[in-house]
Amino acid sequence: MNGTQxxxxxxxxxxxxxGVVALDAVDLExxxxxxxxxxxxxxxxxxxxxxxxxxxxxxxxxxxxxxxxEVVINSPSDAKRAGxxxxxxxxxxxNELSITKxxxxxxxxxxxxxxxxxxxxxxxxxxxxEIRALFQKLDIRIADIYREAEAFSGGxxxxxxxxxxxxxGKRIAILDEPTAALGVRESKxxxxxxxxxxxxxxxxxxxxxxxxxxxxYCDRVMVLRLGRLAAVRDVKDVDxxxxxxxxxxxxxxxxx
Amino acid sequence: xxxxxxxxxxxxxTPTATSSGFDVLRHQFQQIWQVxxxxxxIYLVFxxxxxxxxxxxxxxxxxxxxSILAILACGTTVxxxxxxxxxxxxxxxxxxxxxxxxxxxxxxxxxxxxxVIGLLAGAGMGALNGTIQVLTKVPAFIVxxxxxxxxxxxAEILASGRDLSRFPDSFQMLGSGYMVPMGIMFAVALVxxxxxxxxxxxxxxYAIGGNEEVARLxxxxxxxxxxxxxxIGGALAATAAxxxxxxxxxxxxxxxxxYELFAIAAVVIGGTSLFGGRxxxxxxxxxxxxxxxxxxxxxxLGVGTSVQxxxxxxxxxxxxxWDVWKRPAR
Numbered sequence: 001m002n003g004t005q006x007x008x009x010x011x012x013x014x015x016x017x018x019g020v021v022a023l024d025a026v027d028l029e030x031x032x033x034x035x036x037x038x039x040x041x042x043x044x045x046x047x048x049x050x051x052x053x054x055x056x057x058x059x060x061x062x063x064x065x066x067x068x069x070e071v072v073i074n075s076p077s078d079a080k081r082a083g084x085x086x087x088x089x090x091x092x093x094x095n096e097l098s099i100t101k102x103x104x105x106x107x108x109x110x111x112x113x114x115x116x117x118x119x120x121x122x123x124x125x126x127x128x129x130e131i132r133a134l135f136q137k138l139d140i141r142i143a144d145i146y147r148e149a150e151a152f153s154g155g156x157x158x159x160x161x162x163x164x165x166x167x168x169g170k171r172i173a174i175l176d177e178p179t180a181a182l183g184v185r186e187s188k189x190x191x192x193x194x195x196x197x198x199x200x201x202x203x204x205x206x207x208x209x210x211x212x213x214x215x216x217y218c219d220r221v222m223v224l225r226l227g228r229l230a231a232v233r234d235v236k237d238v239d240x241x242x243x244x245x246x247x248x249x250x251x252x253x254x255x256x
Numbered sequence: 257x258x259x260x261x262x263x264x265x266x267x268x269x270t271p272t273a274t275s276s277g278f279d280v281l282r283h284q285f286q287q288i289w290q291v292x293x294x295x296x297x298i299y300l301v302f303x304x305x306x307x308x309x310x311x312x313x314x315x316x317x318x319x320x321x322x323s324i325l326a327i328l329a330c331g332t333t334v335x336x337x338x339x340x341x342x343x344x345x346x347x348x349x350x351x352x353x354x355x356x357x358x359x360x361x362x363x364x365x366x367x368x369x370x371x372v373i374g375l376l377a378g379a380g381m382g383a384l385n386g387t388i389q390v391l392t393k394v395p396a397f398i399v400x401x402x403x404x405x406x407x408x409x410x411a412e413i414l415a416s417g418r419d420l421s422r423f424p425d426s427f428q429m430l431g432s433g434y435m436v437p438m439g440i441m442f443a444v445a446l447v448x449x450x451x452x453x454x455x456x457x458x459x460x461x462y463a464i465g466g467n468e469e470v471a472r473l474x475x476x477x478x479x480x481x482x483x484x485x486x487x488i489g490g491a492l493a494a495t496a497a498x499x500x501x502x503x504x505x506x507x508x509x510x511x512x513x514x515y516e517l518f519a520i521a522a523v524v525i526g527g528t529s530l531f532g533g534r535x536x537x538x539x540x541x542x543x544x545x546x547x548x549x550x551x552x553x554x555x556x557l558g559v560g561t562s563v564q565x566x567x568x569x570x571x572x573x574x575x576x577x578w579d580v581w582k583r584p585a586r
Contacts, residue, residue: 056473077475091473096466096533097459105463106475108456120456 005032006068007203008084008172013062015045015052022048024227025061028205030172035194035204037214037235040224041247046207047089049224050174053205054079054086066171080107085169089176089207092161095150099142100127102149103164134167138196155186162193166200173197175206179213191217211240223247291527291542298546302553309556320434322548323441324496324503326541329519330448331382331492333540336523337452338485339465339532340386341396344403345493345519348381349512350411352497357420357507360427367427375494381407382490386483404516411509421506431503441541444495448488449537461485465532521568522547525575547571 528535
């Protein structure tokens with residue numbers, strides 16, 4: 001962690017569905033170079049929080065600042081423009097598309113010629129070579145990148161999704177349960193990739209249910225309960241039991 | 257290429273050096289060889305059963321008769337890949353036929369201008385279908401079912417009291433014989449195929465049809481893209497209509513009836529998924545040729561059109577059965 005400089009802060013994020021309050025005035029602060037865990041029981045508002053933060057759903061209220069200046073994020077494209085790359089749970093890859101096409105979906109490289117300019121013809125050779133270079137750097141061993149994503153295992157797919165955040169995330173990576181549905185070995189591999197995001201200069205927000213991952217890979221942890229912020233702690237100041245207590249409400253936290 | 261990590265990682269470790277353009281081609285061929293084999297097999301069956309079927313002329317007539325519907329079906333392919341559906345293309349076909357007929361017979365416009373107006377009319381009606389869906393979120397099935405009857409009505413109003421026939425010779429050339437429509441069919445298939453495989457908008461059709469939400473979250477402009485796919489479907493329906501009006505040398509609003517269903521049938525028989533995300537125009541051409549081969553072959557065997565329809569119906573169901581249940585498990 002390099003210091004405590006705040007890169008992103010959100011104030012009073014709320015999301016109401018009709019009369020149902022899914023997210024109730026939650027504050028969030030992300031510091032430069034840290035991995036911030038977001039934990040909470042099912043329905044605590046974790047996914048709603050990151051979806052509201054990244055423009056995947058429209059927020060009812062709230063203000064987001066980066067480097068102290070307000071940024072307006074009303075769509076996933078807005079978030080990407082601000083340098084925020086997100087891996088949504090179960091919504092990271094299109095099964096029917098090749099690894100190359102998935103990696104560059106929405107940000108394809110066009111050919112630098114008349115076909116590219118007039119018809120949007122794509123430069124697959126260039127995209128392929130960029131992916132191969134990146135995969136080598138991250139030690140992701142997927143050779144047949146022209147094959148459809150559905151042909152790969154959960155761990156491989158998650159690796160691809162995380163590689164996408166390295167390729168395009170300029171500042172912040174937001175991950176919704178990067179190890180959900182992964183086996184033990186695949187989880188470790190995914191978490192090592194999460195750690196390498198940090199090495200690539202990204203600050204990370206990660207939703208997780210795995211307390212071990214919080215303790216081993218994260219710097220701070222925020223606990224959501226029933227749509228509200230229940231507590232924020234430095235990971236070094238808590239243990240797993242305390243966290244579980246905060247999640248279930250057995251321990252009353254104070255948002256610090 | 258070398259890797260630095262340990263080999264116990266769960267990543268597959270095929271050496272990257274072996275994957276090449278050849279692998280990509282082989283991969284694509286693996287997806288198409290089954291329908292291609294089916295086409296050849298069906299052709300051979302009729303080849304054995306019927307003496308007159310064995311001529312080059314018959315083969316050419318299969319291509320020739322397939323060509324107009326195949327052009328329309330290329331548009332249907334794009335729409336279905338993107339997860340959409342357009343039931344109104346048969347009626348768009350009727351409107352465009354009548355519009356081009358009026359431009360030529362009544363206003364005596366130059367042929368190229370009449371053709372362009374026809375194409376724009378088709379693209380416009382397709383775009384309208386897409387726009388209504390995107391704005392109202394009414395399902396494609398309903399919006400284009402509405403279009404099916406509404407556009408048909410427009411064609412009838414436009415055509416009433418008009419004699420739309422006897423067009424200039426230069427226009428009649430477009431659809432005459434087998435060779436010109438066949439050439440246009442291959443050109444349309446090539447351009448549409450390149451569009452789907454090589455361009456950004458084409459690639460987004462697969463992404464949106466595969467998983468619309470992932471596409472949206474990836475920053476794809478789903479709504480705008482959808483409108484374009486329907487526009488392409490409409491423009492290709494218009495292309496087919498112009499060829500048919502030229503071939504028949506008259507236009508009437510009854511033309512194009514059920515063409516949308518034949519097109520969908522060809523697309524599905526070819527192996528493009530009805531549920532979006534997979535497929536291509538090469539498959540659709542093969543699907544259309546399979547249908548035409550069966551129709552022509554059965555008539556050579558003296559089987560009437562009613563039984564031909566039953567046969568096609570069974571094949572459509574089998575094709576979807578294959579799509580849903582027999583897809584190799586991944």
